[in-house]
Amino acid sequence: MLRIRYEVPGGPEVLFAEDVPVPAPGPGELLLRSEAVGVTLPVVRKVREAAEPIALGGEIAGTVAALGEGVTDFAVGERVTGLCFGHGYAEYAVLHTAMASRVPGGATSVEAVALVRSGLVARGAVGAGQIRPGESVLVTAAASGVGSLAVQLARAAGAGRVVAAVSSRDKADFVRGLGADEVVLYGEGAWGDPYDVVLDGVGGELLGPAVRALATGGRLVAYGSGGGTVEAYELLVRGASVIGFQIRAVAQGRPEEYEGWRRGLWEAYASGALRPAVHEEIPLAEAARAHRITEERRNLGKVVLIP
Structure with missing residues (x-):
């Protein structure tokens, strides 16, 4: 599968694509066939500033391809979105169930990554x-x-x-x-x-x-x-x-409140009261361009990578 990575800190130009095996989900995790990846300014900044390379994580949305041990709340084939702390700039990514929520019918994966985490x-x-x-x-x-x-x-x-x-x-x-x-x-x-x-x-x-x-x-x-x-x-x-x-403090310390916020966001979206804005959908292989747009603050709404 295609994955975006970098080895030395720097600007968008340090990102490169590589072909790696599809990861396996661990206990309590989902394997997602990714359909959309949200680009965030904190990740863009870390690529330039972090002393050591980090896994390019962030908001992802897609279809559940496999379940890790002990997962009973989700099923293969369901559409899910959530925050990936591992390698999220990839065609397949691992997502912990605590960070996952279902994408309701009528919403696209692109809309999900533009709405939920942000x-x-x-x-x-x-x-x-x-x-x-x-x-x-x-x-x-x-x-x-x-x-x-x-x-x-x-x-x-x-x-x-x-x-x-x-x-x-x-x-x-x-x-x-x-x-x-x-x-x-x-x-x-x-x-x-x-x-x-x-x-x-x-x-x-x-x-x-x-x-x-x-x-x-x-x-x-x-x-x-x-x-x-x-x-x-x-x-x-x-x-x-x-x-x-x-x-993150809310997600880890007050999970019921966190889940209530997620439900409220989807309800506001369904009613038309909240409109997520997407600047551009960019192919995953062009992640450097997506980072450049975000770093230069040229975006109007969310920049989304499409695996």
């Missing part, structure tokens, strides 16, 4: 922000896979004003189409009136301006992989707070 992160970030009816919300990286869903979920949570922060003006129509009332650009001065809640998926150098954009008593939810430093004084003068959110 939607869970967005759902968790919105919940951590404790948005109250009528409050103002700023969403950074609003055109990303997570951000595009966070814009919609913030509106559904009762936000009175939702503002999308993006890197370039050509993303404005896209985020407005998701429900954003206004659009602001990074690096163009102040981001409008202060916000009750900032949902930040960027971090790094953007974290400081995001904190300064908070209103008195505001809350910033940091859920991205970009790191960054917060000045305590900036929080003090605003009476503001910063909340870190990580979806």
Whole structure:
């Protein structure tokens, strides 16, 4: 089978394709014939920055091809999506049942990888922000896979004003189409009136301006992989707070709540209240191009690899 791997850290150019045997599922695992693989910014960053090569994991969706020992909740032939911590950039991938959920009829595998993992992160970030009816919300990286869903979920949570922060003006129509009332650009001065809640998926150098954009008593939810430093004084003068959110902590520590979130996402999708956005479907062998689009933040929604 085809699998994408790399041996030394670097940009998208370090990725290469190889032919390897189909893996066997272990106890509690599923073997999926993959139909879609979601590209995430954290994985793209790790390829460039990690000291040692990592397995290219992430969101996958496909059809169950084999069951590991002890698996009784799934059957061969079912369509499943979930988070793969091993080699996910491949024609076949192993998925632990704890990370797996069924893809309902009417949804494609591409829609599944655009909705579920990104939607869970967005759902968790919105919940951590404790948005109250009528409050103002700023969403950074609003055109990303997570951000595009966070814009919609913030509106559904009762936000009175939702503002999308993006890197370039050509993303404005896209985020407005998701429900954003206004659009602001990074690096163009102040981001409008202060916000009750900032949902930040960027971090790094953007974290400081995001904190300064908070209103008195505001809350910033940091859920991205970009790191960054917060000045305590900036929080003090605003009476503001910063909340870190990580979806893995929910998946491992509160599995029933995690499953409830997944069901809620599919229900919102089925009703038309939540629309996952897909930037492009790219052949698996062209993973380097998919990484380049994501790293350069040119995507409008999710970049998806097709094995």
